[in-house]
Amino acid sequence: MLSIINLFPLRSVVVTLRFLQTSNPSFFHQPALGAFLRYLAGGPEGFERLIRFDAPESGRIAYQPGQFYRFTLVCLAGGEKIFNTLLGNLARLPGSSPQKDRPLPFRNNCALAALHDSFTAEAVTRFDELCAYEFASLQQEAELWRGYDKLTWHTQSPVRLLKAKERRTDAKGEARYCRNLSDVDGALLSARLYDSMAELLRSRGVATPPRPPAPPLLIDQGHLFWLDADYTDAVGERHVIGGMNGRLELAFPELPPVEWLQWAICGQYTGLGQRVAFGLGRYQLQAPDTGVSCRRALPAASLLMLAREEDNLVEAWRHVVSNQELARNKLAQADVTDDSTGEFYADDPALTEGIQDEIPLERLQQALDKALLGSYHPPPLRGVVHANPDGSLRPLAVPPFIDRVLQRAVGQILTPALESCQYCHSYGYRAGRSRMNARDAVQSAIRQGYQWVYESDIDDFFDSVAYDRLDIRLRSLYGEDPVVGLLQQWVSCPVEFDGQTIQRKAGLPQGSPLSPALANLMLDDFDGDMEVLGFRLIRFADDFVVLCKNEEQARQAHNAATASLAEHGLSLNPDKTRIAEIGEGFRYLGYLFVNDLAVDVSGHKDEIEGKPSVPPNSWLARLGGRTPLAVDGVEIDRSHGLRGNAKADAPRQTPPERCNLHSHAERGNDPTRIGEMGDMGQLLCVVGGHATLSTHAGRLRVERDGETQHDVAWNNLQAVVLFGSHTLTTPALQAALARKVPIHFAGSTGGYRGVLWTGQPAEPGSGLWLKQANLFADPALCLNLAKQIVDARIRHLRETLRQRGITADAERLKLLLASVANATGLDELNGVEGSATRQFFQALQGSLPTDWHFTGRNRQPPLDPFNALLSYGYTLLHGYVETLLHTDGLLPWLGFYHQAHGRHATLASDLMEPFRHLVERTALSCVQRKELKPHDFFTAANGACLMKQEARRDYLASLFKRLNEPLQAVGEETPVTPVQHIHRQNLSLIGWLMRGDDFHAWRIR
Template identity: 30%
Template sequence: MTDWLDEFLDPENFEAAWQKIKRKRSGPGVDGETIDQLAARIDQVQTQLIKAIAQNTYQPLPLKPFVIPKKNGEWRHLAVPTLRDRLVQQALLSILHQILEPQFESSSFAYRPGKSYLTAVRQIRHWHHQGYEWVLDADLVKYFGELNHQRLIAEVAERVHEPKFLDLVQAWISVGTYTKQGIILPEKGLPQGAIISPILANVYLDDFDEAFLGHQAKLVRFSDDFVLLARSKKTIYQLKDQVEQLLSTMGLTLHPDKTSITSFEKGFKFLGHTFVGDLIIENRAKPSATPREPKPDLLHVEAIIHADPPTQTTAMAQALLEAVHRQKEAIPSPLYVVLGYRPRSNKPIAIDSEEISWLTGMATLYLVHQGSTVRKQQERIVIQRPQQDSIEIPLAEVQRILVFGNIQLTTPVITLCLEQRIPVIYLSQMGEYKGHLWNETAYDLTLEIAQFQRCQDQVFQLTTACQIVKGKLWNSRQLLLRLNRNRQLSSVATAIQQLEDYREQLSNPLSIDQIRGYEGTGAASYFAAFGQVVDHPDFHFKKRTYHPPLDPVNAMLSFGYTLLLKNVFSMVMAEGLNPHLGNLHGAKRPKAYLAFDLMEEFRSPIVDTLIIKLINQKIIKPSDFTWPNEQGGVYLNESARRV
């Protein structure tokens, strides 16, 4: 017997679903996430979705209103899920097709593999040739908007016996539509625009299809349009009354203006074809009228995402929510937070914090509050932050300054830093190195000559590079040992042994490329194990990515390594060394290779140790990160950088 749940949660099923979603290149939902942004982190997202579904924590976001023009000049209103919700729906749809297709009747033709409106047209021709001359040409009133949720779930449960599938269907049909007035929760109906809706629409009418099995009349149904064919006029009139009664038990009504009794002799139109006698003529589409403007209320709303952590609902808030729902009004933004959503800000990142302070004994001054001005006042520097109190710091206590983004240093401050040989390092708001400020005595020519000579000494280069990598592997191993002491994960233990094996190999005579190879292989083993000791359920780490970092853990690693590098860089400068002359690192393109060399051993004990603590102790939350940019890059935002 097939385990449908296992098949549904199989990563290969989600990957196949993703490929279908990606090919459609459809637009974003209410969260604003695009295909390209999702593609940049799809492996992580699929893992998160599968885990959330398995643990019953998956919750869809509201639907995004969308309109497309109709041929009559009106607008068809759709409501589309987010790309992530579409991915889950597509994954379940592939399973539901396997379960439901054998149960559907041959008289339904819409939204089914191997069937189309043309097969429906051919079926009508077949029944006509069999003597079925009289026709009930019918259409339902607002079919997708009228489906009763309770009946739909009961019909699905009758055919699909996996509770988790029913929970997903219930969640998708109950989720609201996000408008400018707030979230409108549905009382009935299916969202046109959701991947899962068509197959659910067929489930809802399957009993109707069954009612005409082996009947004296023949049914051909395409979604909410259908024809019922009979051999006599009397029969067709009797059937109309039966159809109306049957549909009323389902909460559905025949459209009075679009439903009629006719015959092949008189002719009728169905599915873009005109049937007259033995002729079937394909209708040519008329030029469409210019659509009138859609209602602005349904368009251009602010993006929203899941609240993190989930908002605790108070009794008062829940009562207000239920009252608004009973009044059939949109749930405004102060209340839709109760549903577990919050706005996704598209404003520029403001890296600031109430924790900004300076304590005696600090050496590095980090300037991160955007729009600040740094000026000189006697032998002190004063940091003026927009609409906040100033901070005064004795310059004698500052050994280096790191400037992030839009922060202005006045000329007197720059002059003072040059005179006092205080390096000033400029970075982008996200931490990308831009350049540095140093005075004319920065380089010791004698020392620099000695550096160049050492660079030509292959024995010195190999020995130094080897010791750097040995130290890095040792520290990486020690961190994993400590983190795995209580976990006792076999995969982490394997990585620990691999790091020790690589260290032993470094005792042999090696070329610089071989040394770098062990450093790279060791890093790969280390980071594979590093992801195993991340305990926070909302953080996942599979591999190291940068330029840009594609997930929160990589964002923290990149930011931490940047701070470490720039501190080492300033120390190198302060000692009069040329920062570009490294031993382990090096290439034709000028970079601070010596600083890269010297920071390697300190990555694990300083940066990685801190990051694991921040994540596992839940000091850092997923909401402390930016939404992926167009390249998929994720970065720490706001005061999280000051934690």
């Protein structure tokens, strides 16, 4: 039997360095760290047989000055002199380091910070202070471990195990090595463990007996994957290093030989497989009670510590805010919610400017601090449904805003590192790569003589990723870093949808900033499996093609892809799997390929017969069988609606007197609370209490409390807008798509959520957007439009004062109308409007009770109760205007008056000006009628004056009432609601853009 006593005693030290300059190692640090250590040891011939090292910081690719770096050194018996030299030169850093012209990761850019004994954790300074791990201790430990009938084997660096001889006869290169679970069994693992020990002993001059029969060892279960990473050597040449990673559950049907356990325990220090002196082949044994034999040193800092750095959090915050459709809801950071909608409400929408300077840094850092301690509990995800052009549904699961920032912050650290070791022909969700790059790769292969294509995609991939496999991958790369646990918490969060909480057992949430990087991590092994077998795979997320030389190779590609994906619990989508000759043509990523010609046909997708409308493994499928399908709170991908024409009749009833929100929800038989078509014959708005939308015999039916409020032919609808909490049945949803009727979703406070549409814009579509962009670029034209809305704004301010008997101030406002007409630029016009607004609010001071402490307009945040009413009301109005801009096909982000910034809907800010007085009148009425009182408000920690919950409900009901009371506009005979006036004003602007008609801002006088 092989005796390893010659290797003992072992000594081990944990080394902590401090970087003096930046360092950018490759994903796997072993090549660079190994070369650095050999240099410091003097480059002795015996380094490989006497010294081992471990690089627990692998996976991190950037270090800044002042940051620490940790690794472990192991000295085998006989290596004392080399080890002493190594420790001495570590202490003399940076002076003892290699001086290179090239910026190697480890050079004169670091200094020694600390040494600790690996076995005792005591600080040391010299070799003779290190504890010796004697062979007798190994024997005792092996006897203890012999009492377990199961063990877990975790890799800690890539392991390169040669396949069994009979399975590598014709294999070359990396194909000779075990890559997947199917390549490894108990006998092979035992054989390679013996071979590693025997080779090390022979290098030390010890004769070794023949390999003994393998002990009874079974692999109960496990998950293995291969990962490659590039690195650059000392002369600047690029190489690839890779190996097998993962976890195996080992079972012993009978007691294993104690010698085998000695090899296995010792192998944790010396390595397993090929290139162990290079730092590969590190692993750890774990007992069923989670006890370990060889505890690995932790990195000097968790990735979470990097994520919590201020610069990183600011970058994440700015990125999320720039993509946040409701970025104006800044008060979310104060945890102020409207319980009737579950949405955050905010201050004046104009205040989104500068939101990037208001990052809640302390709150974000505290959350990551909790994650470091394992005490952070992420909130549920929010269910979001996106309709694909083929009629199928794509259920998304979106983290709340703050968690999106946190996830983005972690992703900014994690993603670049994972990117660095991924397959060269993977193009989805990767920086600097797109479907155009994939197109070029396909064309290049065709020109190289590939004449057949095997095309497929992975069935329901995002919803099928197994959490245990993801955990194994992350822990193989990042060990016990707390970031792994946090990532697992984030991806497995339940989904809240339609008032229900849906637990998720698998899947990456589409909507999480982390899912793209984790998806590519899960699929990189598939890429490698196909590449090592010689296939030309081109992948974009879960959609891929394999370019082949002939039909037989294409069939082999199908078999290989099926086997590789099955290893990871995944399968192919049979509806999208086919083999074809290149000359026959095939579609991929929106391109039609015929020979080496690629035609962009992304706007003309084929429909797939029998395709399920809901992904079978998604959270939405767990609602299967329930109809109606609730869509309250659903955000659907932002796009623009279609235009149609027709008419529907709806009886009108006079709206009742003011009531609070509870009674408002009970007025089930009031059609004006639903909305009406009136003389427009195009747009149906559903506003107010909960309603159900269903389809019957080609008609859309809107019901509330069992009574039908509308029954309209689908063909007569331009669009439907749902404000607030309503229910849309699945058949109605599909009917809307089939008949190309967009359904727009907005919160009950008006905030735009998104649109369900076919993805095919109708006229004027992009033509309108181009007109909008071209004409709004003309300052003179913009000035004429802006004069219209400012004129209307001032007239309405004047009328508000006149109705309250404040005539002198009203007359002073009248004088400003001439200044509007004479303004020569937008800045001058803005100054006129600002002056009018200041005069208006100054005039109001005397009409408001003194205990309201109103001294003029303030915001960001509002500091008194009346300003809180104004800010909340403006936010509601802005949301309504933005939603109707989407519905009517205009670009809300491209305005003609207000200053554009980020994704703020500036056109909504422009076109809401004539309607602002409705908010001001509502606020005044609530105060003067004593429906709201100062004690209905409170001051938050940031100084913001906020409404209490009941007051918000009452005020919201008053605003709803105001926005649904018919008003007569100048030049119109029939009164309609302000919501309809907003729509008509949009149509007037469209007429100005498309036909040169006069634009008329809404005016009541």
